[in-house]
Amino acid sequence: MSILAKKKAVESEADLVEAIREGGPFVIEGGGSRRIGLAEGEVLSTRGLSGVTLYEPGTLTLVAQAGTPVSEIDALLAAENQRLAFEPPDLRGLLGRAGESTIGGVVAANASGPRRVAVGACRDFCLGVRFVDGRGQVVKNGGRVMKNVTGLDLVKLMAGSHGTLGVMTEVSLKVQPLPETVVTLGVPGGDAVEAVAIMSDMLGQPYDLTGAAWQGGRVMFRLEGFETSLRYRIGLMRARLRRDVVEHWGTEICDPIWRGIRDVAPFQDVPGDVWRMSVKPSDAADVVHAVAPADVIFDWGGNRFWLLVAEGTDVRVKMPIGHATLVRASNETKRRLSVFHPQNAALERISAGLRRKFDPEGKFNRGMMG
Amino acid sequence: MEMPAPKSGRLASKPELASRLCAVLPSDAVIEAPEELKAYECDALSAYRCPPLLAVLPETTEQVAKVMNICHEMGVPVVPRGAGTSLAGGALPTADAVILGVARLREVLEINTSDRYIRVQSGMTNLSVTAAVEDEGFFYAPDPSSQLACAIAGNIAMNSGGAHCLKYGVTTNNLLGVTMVMADGEVVEIGGAVMDAPGLDLLGLICGSEGQLGIVTEATLRILPKPEGARPVLFGFDSSEVAGACVADIIRSGLIPVAIEFMDRPIIRATEDFAEAGYPDCEALLIVEVEGSEQEIADQLARIIGIAKRHDPVAIRESASAEESTRIWLGRKSAFGAMGQMGDYICLDGTIPVGELPAVLKRIAELGETHGHMVGNVFHAGDGNMHPLILYNANEPGQLESAERLGAEILKLCVDVGGCLTGEHGVGVEKRELMTHQFAPVDLEMQMTVKDVFDPEWLLNPAKVFPLAVSAGRRAGR
Ligand SMILES: Cc1cc2nc3c(=O)[nH]c(=O)nc-3n(C[C@H](O)[C@H](O)[C@H](O)COP(=O)(O)OP(=O)(O)OC[C@H]3O[C@@H](n4cnc5c(N)ncnc54)[C@H](O)[C@@H]3O)c2cc1C
Numbered sequence: 101m102s103i104l105a106k107k108k109a110v111e112s113e114a115d116l117v118e119a120i121r122e123g124g125p126f127v128i129e130g131g132g133s134r135r136i137g138l139a140e141g142e143v144l145s146t147r148g149l150s151g152v153t154l155y156e157p158g159t160l161t162l163v164a165q166a167g168t169p170v171s172e173i174d175a176l177l178a179a180e181n182q183r184l185a186f187e188p189p190d191l192r193g194l195l196g197r198a199g200e201s202t203i204g205g206v207v208a209a210n211a212s213g214p215r216r217v218a219v220g221a222c223r224d225f226c227l228g229v230r231f232v233d234g235r236g237q238v239v240k241n242g243g244r245v246m247k248n249v250t251g252l253d254l255v256k257l258m259a260g261s262h263g264t265l266g267v268m269t270e271v272s273l274k275v276q277p278l279p280e281t282v283v284t285l286g287v288p289g290g291d292a293v294e295a296v297a298i299m300s301d302m303l304g305q306p307y308d309l310t311g312a313a314w315q316g317g318r319v320m321f322r323l324e325g326f327e328t329s330l331r332y333r334i335g336l337m338r339a340r341l342r343r344d345v346v347e348h349w350g351t352e353i354c355d356p357i358w359r360g361i362r363d364v365a366p367f368q369d370v371p372g373d374v375w376r377m378s379v380k381p382s383d384a385a386d387v388v389h390a391v392a393p394a395d396v397i398f399d400w401g402g403n404r405f406w407l408l409v410a411e412g413t414d415v416r417v418k419m420p421i422g423h424a425t426l427v428r429a430s431n432e433t434k435r436r437l438s439v440f441h442p443q444n445a446a447l448e449r450i451s452a453g454l455r456r457k458f459d460p461e462g463k464f465n466r467g468m469m470g
Numbered sequence: 471m472e473m474p475a476p477k478s479g480r481l482a483s484k485p486e487l488a489s490r491l492c493a494v495l496p497s498d499a500v501i502e503a504p505e506e507l508k509a510y511e512c513d514a515l516s517a518y519r520c521p522p523l524l525a526v527l528p529e530t531t532e533q534v535a536k537v538m539n540i541c542h543e544m545g546v547p548v549v550p551r552g553a554g555t556s557l558a559g560g561a562l563p564t565a566d567a568v569i570l571g572v573a574r575l576r577e578v579l580e581i582n583t584s585d586r587y588i589r590v591q592s593g594m595t596n597l598s599v600t601a602a603v604e605d606e607g608f609f610y611a612p613d614p615s616s617q618l619a620c621a622i623a624g625n626i627a628m629n630s631g632g633a634h635c636l637k638y639g640v641t642t643n644n645l646l647g648v649t650m651v652m653a654d655g656e657v658v659e660i661g662g663a664v665m666d667a668p669g670l671d672l673l674g675l676i677c678g679s680e681g682q683l684g685i686v687t688e689a690t691l692r693i694l695p696k697p698e699g700a701r702p703v704l705f706g707f708d709s710s711e712v713a714g715a716c717v718a719d720i721i722r723s724g725l726i727p728v729a730i731e732f733m734d735r736p737i738i739r740a741t742e743d744f745a746e747a748g749y750p751d752c753e754a755l756l757i758v759e760v761e762g763s764e765q766e767i768a769d770q771l772a773r774i775i776g777i778a779k780r781h782d783p784v785a786i787r788e789s790a791s792a793e794e795s796t797r798i799w800l801g802r803k804s805a806f807g808a809m810g811q812m813g814d815y816i817c818l819d820g821t822i823p824v825g826e827l828p829a830v831l832k833r834i835a836e837l838g839e840t841h842g843h844m845v846g847n848v849f850h851a852g853d854g855n856m857h858p859l860i861l862y863n864a865n866e867p868g869q870l871e872s873a874e875r876l877g878a879e880i881l882k883l884c885v886d887v888g889g890c891l892t893g894e895h896g897v898g899v900e901k902r903e904l905m906t907h908q909f910a911p912v913d914l915e916m917q918m919t920v921k922d923v924f925d926p927e928w929l930l931n932p933a934k935v936f937p938l939a940v941s942a943g944r945r946a947g948r
Binding site: 156157158159160161181210212216217220221223224233237238239240241243244245246247248249250251252253254255256257259260261264265277278279280300301303304305306307326328329332378379380381382400403404422423425440441442443444446447448450451453454457458469 | 582583584585586607608628629631635639640642643652656658659660663664665666667668669670671672673674675677678679682694695696697698718719721722723724762763765766769770773821822823824825850852853854855888889890891892893894895896897901905908909910912913914916917919920921922923924935
């Protein structure tokens with residue numbers, strides 16, 4: 101979203117180090133497909149740092165250079181019946197972008213889809229990272245093993261830092277085997293209060309739901325695993341729900357449903373600003389009521405939801421609780437309202453302190469997160 | 471193992487420090503007498519001991535803040551302590567440091583089963599958190615074997631794991647928020663009862679930071695609905711290569727067992743003598759546990775047994791009852807006790823890529839022979855988190871040092887095959903000097919600058935995690 105068209109492309113980590121030592125400020129870009137924050141400077145693209153460096157299906161480990169397209173990783177994993185468990189959203193449709201999403205961008209945004217409610221976020225699958233800091237030093241943290249508490253966990257810090265601390269050059273991830281089959285249950289759920297009540301009740305039972313969403317007056321649950329086991333759990337759910345339940349079996353029908361939730365498909369091509377909300381499920385209905393949006397989609401059992409509102413609306417002044425990220429709006433609105441939710445003063449100070457250490461001259465995505 | 475020499479100014483300040491602390495804490499919360507301070511001289515790495523200058527046991531976050539404020543003003547280091555079960559010497563004090571124990575912070579602050587979280591004070595034991603939500607059908611997933619004793623504070627500081635973390639993750643995957651007192655006494659709230667918080671992932675940074683960044687006084691933890699049931703199956707193999715290959719096949723299959731535990735021959739023999747669990751006498755043994763309804767368990771076990779049979783196991787024992795399950799787990803659960811019967815031991819926890827398992831086990835046996843120590847291996851095989859137990863005799867001069875040298879060799883081996891020094895116990899003092907084997911100077915410097923932001927004067931648990939020579943300049947201070 102830089103106003104400058106100039107773009108610097110690097111072909112290797114060594115190039116990147118040199119570019120950082122000599123230039124800046126930069127707007128760090130993978131494929132340019134999901135950046136939501138505003139920053140100004142020369143675009144520094146990591147697309148040239150591409151390729152999977154290690155993939156061991158037997159140990160569920162994948163190491164890739166940051167500029168590797170997600171589509172390439174998806175294809176590689178699919179060939180071994182595996183996948184990225186955290187389902188990174190593809191926001192191109194919502195944001196009207198054309199670029200090729202990269203794995204570095206996914207990690208920088210901690211981008212996580214509907215399965216997050218069951219298995220955790222992108223950051224929970226990040227095993228290791230290499231990055232170049234603002235001084236042009238190459239730093240590594242974590243590794244490629246599943247359990248690692250050696251030293252401070254900078255992997256988590258880098259995940260979700262939106263390119264404000266360093267430029268990632270390589271990430272290692274834990275991947276997941278594909279389930280035998282998948283089923284989506286559709287349940288009528290009229291309003292937000294009812295939807296949250298149904299979702300919380302189901303998520304409070306040991307059904308291992310890997311998706312719980314509400315959209316267009318319908319609550320949707322996803323179950324994945326072996327068919328016999330899914331049939332058993334559906335039986336329990338039907339008995340507990342005591343409502344009309346529609347079953348959709350198989351990936352061909354389920355994937356588009358959950359991709360739609362993941363990518364906020366219903367708000368694509370619909371005018372208005374889009375906010376991503378994070379509140380306790382039991383507060384979700386109150387927030388929706390207070391904001392009175394044009395449309396709403398619940399994910400993660402109501403822990404995350406998407407609001408479509410009139411352009412320029414300040415959702416934060418209307419919400420009693422929780423936090424809100426302005427995902428889609430004009431740059432003018434983003435500048436006025438700020439994309440990321442303000443933090444309390446103490447955390448703001450700590451975060452600023454960390455940025456000064458990682459990027460003393462403010463070379464990376466300056467001003468993006470606060 | 472070396473600890474920095476105490477600073478005389480701090481030793482001399484004891485009377486003033488004690489009286490200032492007494493002024494802000496309940497009368498029995500400041501421990502000064504040498505005989506009482508002995509209780510705080512070590513954690514579970516008991517080979518190293520040193521009584522602290524003082525120990526304090528505050529009851530509220532506000533009291534912790536006052537303690538931190540006073541210690542900060544007086545330039546006295548603070549070593550936080552949960553239950554003292556650290557195996558890495560994380561809670562080991564120096565003679566010029568105050569031990570701040572959170573054992574009296576034991577309250578449940580909030581239970582919310584519809585949003586699936588619990589908020590507790592950090593001194594609660596791991597098991598008591600599950601106990602608080604059990605009646606409502608929930609549990610707290612991370613389950614270190616020390617769960618009866620260890621505190622949530624220590625779990626967060628060490629990012630502890632447990633046998634069931636293959637399915638549910640370790641502490642960091644189950645932690646939603648903390649209340650933390652900074653080195654100067656300021657109280658901060660990080661995260662909360664939602665799945666993601668705004669800004670940088672400071673919570674991810676705090677978890678596993680070994681008391682380097684602040685004192686955690688409260689925590690919001692994710693709770694999960696209790697599964698209907700769980701059942702293990704046991705396999706014996708005549709080589710660890712084959713057992714390792716079987717583990718890889720199970721993991722690839724798409725099944726998600728809650729636990730895959732591995733024991734080698736020395737451990738099997740030791741536990742048989744000790745606990746008589748009726749294990750087959752073989753080279754390697756796997757315990758695989760699955761969860762679900764009766765039918766789901768039966769289905770999953772059938773699939774797992776199918777996979778294992780392709781690897782020609784010498785024994786298969788499928789549990790058909792609660793008693794049988796207990797017996798299958800009995801040997802595993804008493805492994806540490808069994809080794810303890812045979813002598814003193816050092817327990818390491820380096821992690822390796824699972825594919826390296828057979829080669830690493832072979833090399834460990836060779837190293838053990840060279841150094842003249844018996845080594846048993848019992849570990850979480852699903853995630854490559856080894857637990858070599860090195861036997862030694864503490865009463866024989868030089869034995870501890872030689873066992874430690876062997877331990878260092880084994881941990882370096884873990885790093886060299888693509889793994890790390892510690893998978894769940896933490897660095898503490900034990901692996902501090904080995905950090906340079908895993909990290910380049912710039913990597914360590916970056917981690918230390920993070921500590922600088924939280925604790926500019928390096929008064930929080932200062933002689934841990936980073937090699938002493940590397941952190942010396944920063945610790946020079948007052
Ligand atoms: C028999 C046995 C079995 C074990 N099994 C396992 C296992 O299966 N998995 C596993 O991961 N570990 C295991 N451990 C190790 C140990 O139990 C864990 O590391 C545990 O989390 C430590 O908790 P604690 O409350 O005893 O912490 P302590 O030992 O008191 O302290 C541990 C560290 O936490 C810091 N700390 C304590 N309180 C705070 C606070 N409030 N704020 C900030 N920092 C703080 C301390 O300074 C220290 O560095 C085992 C230990 C034993 C003795």
